Amino acid sequence: MPDLGLDVLFKGKNMLRLLGGLWTAVEISLIAVALSIPLGILLGIIMTSKNPIVKAVTRIYLEFVRIMPQLVLLFIVFFGSTGALGWNISGELASVIVFTAWGTAEMGDLVRGALISIPKHQYESAAALSLTSAQTYIYVIIPQTVRRLIPLSINLITRMIKTTSLILMIGVVEVLKVAQQIIEANRMTSPNAAFGVYLAVLLIYFILCWPISLLARRLEKKWG
Amino acid sequence: MKKIKLFTAAALALSAAFALTGCGGADDAATDTAADTASGTDAVYRTIDEIKESGEINIGVFTDKHPFGYVDENSEYQGYDVYFARRIGEDLGVKVNFVSTEAANRIEYLQTGKVDIILANFTVTQERAEEVDFALPYMNVALGVVSPESAPVTTLDNWDDSKQIIVISGTTAETYLTENYPDIPLQKYDTYANAKNALENGNAAAWANDNTEVIAYSLQNPGYVVGIPTLGSSDTIAPAVSKGNETVLNWLNDEITALGAEKFFHEDYEATLIDTYGPDYEDQLVVESGAAAQQ
Incomplete structure (x- = not known):
């Protein structure tokens, strides 16, 4: 069997370090998702507004955050905020801000789509039953929207976890950076470590994201 | 009118959320002190006295460049640059906070004052010297x-x-x-x-x-x-500081000159580089007291 360099994974604290890096990535994703969901719902409701100014502003925000590569956003927030505003924020905080801004935009668009997809007769039937507009939202519209939203927002979590591999560029040591550190520190003794370590990283991402993805698919089938 | 109100409320909620994440995420003491000084003066960088006073120095190093700057299996920073960084901390009497940098973002770290010194195998060039200030070299x-x-x-x-x-x-x-x-x-x-x-x-x-x-x-x-x-x-390879940070630059130059007397960088080579380059390259690679710059 060829040497896959798997031994370096069990050297010293390497496995713990990889898991520590994973926790950093997961923590940032989870905080960002937790903030993105309420903010995204708010943004989505605002986006269904008929006011052209509100529409334009939210549209510009959405497109800006979506079109900009996440790496550029990270650099703008991490270095730009210090250069332009004199705030010295940590790499972790910059990541949370960027991922929240991005998640809010994505979530907002999902919410907008879900709200629009509720057929008009649902509103009209609710009105016919003499429900107030608040009651219409609470008992009729929101339960249906949430069902459509949950699978989609769970997918957003997996996308965020995967995108955290970019935050190593602003000095946050997450799972991929730890992997590169391990490979480099052992490049003389285990020249093949790159394969084994990246394989471990692949498995780690997979083990983390696959159940989330399965859950999303299951909920989609059940409620979709 | 109602919609505009709604929008303002959303904007407020958004900024409040950012402020909240600010409280949750800013657990890094090193960046807190740096932020305080940065808002106190116009300069992005900290002077040598401010560093000594804070008791901590932020040094940007590579974490995946064996044998100059890397992290070993016990999460310890190691390498030629790190060995020198530790000595700087010792001589200043402060704790060293190592910051993980990449080749592509070393200058930005200094320009924004997010680190006090870069010791990341940084080659001195004309263009870079316009963006950052280099101290005396310690390697060829x-x-x-x-x-x-x-x-x-x-x-x-x-x-x-x-x-x-x-x-x-x-x-x-x-x-x-x-x-x-x-x-x-x-x-x-x-x-x-x-x-x-x-x-x-x-x-x-x-x-x-x-x-x-x-x-x-x-x-x-x-x-x-x-x-x-x-x-x-x-x-040559030299430590770099933020453009205009004269106190730290002068301190580093004095330090490098003084370390020449005890052949510190030869000691550093023998501790960190000899396994990689062998003894043959020692005199070619090592620069003591910034000798090459003065020739």
Whole structure:
């Protein structure tokens, strides 16, 4: 069997370090998702507004955050905020801000789509039953929207976890950076470590994201 | 009108949320102190007195560049640059906070004052000297090109356009090749580990980098040779500080001069580099008291 360099994974604290890096990535994703969901719902409701100014502003925000590569956003927030505003924020905080801004935009668009997809007769039937507009939202519209939203927002979590591999560029040591550190520190003794370590990283991402993805698919089938 | 109110409320909620994450995420004491000083004065950087007072110095190092700056299996920072960084901390009487930097973002870290010193195998160049201030050098380098033994690259003249050369973004090799060999197609990678993987996967004909790197690489990886050991003019590696940070710059220069008396960098070489480059390269690579700069 060829040497896959798997031994370096069990050297010293390497496995713990990889898991520590994973926790950093997961923590940032989870905080960002937790903030993105309420903010995204708010943004989505605002986006269904008929006011052209509100529409334009939210549209510009959405497109800006979506079109900009996440790496550029990270650099703008991490270095730009210090250069332009004199705030010295940590790499972790910059990541949370960027991922929240991005998640809010994505979530907002999902919410907008879900709200629009509720057929008009649902509103009209609710009105016919003499429900107030608040009651219409609470008992009729929101339960249906949430069902459509949950699978989609769970997918957003997996996308965020995967995108955290970019935050190593602003000095946050997450799972991929730890992997590169391990490979480099052992490049003389285990020249093949790159394969084994990246394989471990692949498995780690997979083990983390696959159940989330399965859950999303299951909920989609059940409620979709 | 109602909608505008709603929008304002949303904006407020958004900023409140950001403020909240601010409380949750800012657990890094090092960046807190840096922020305080940065807002107190116009300068982005901290003076030597401010560093001493805070009891901590932020030093940017590589974490994946063996044997200059790397993290070992026990999460300890190690390497030639790190050895020097620890000595700086010791002589200043402060704790060293190591910050993980990449080749492509070293200048930004200094320009924004997010680190006090960069000790990340930083080659002194004219362009960089306009953005940051370099202290006295502590090492010599030139560029080198490593290629597979089966197809060694020994010259860059009459280059076959169908072949590419690997470089790491933001390194001297990238600048040199872009300026002097604009026709050679470059394959750029952001991290050292990725560039190395690319060469090993045969994605390109050769890899251009600092000659120390390529010499070490060929010694450790049978099947690869340094076809071009010195390319371009020979350069030096030096600590860098934010542009205009004279107090830290002067302190570093005095420190490097003083360390020459005890042959500190030879000691550093023997502790960190000898396993990689062997004893033959010691006098060529090491610079004591910034000697090369004064010649």
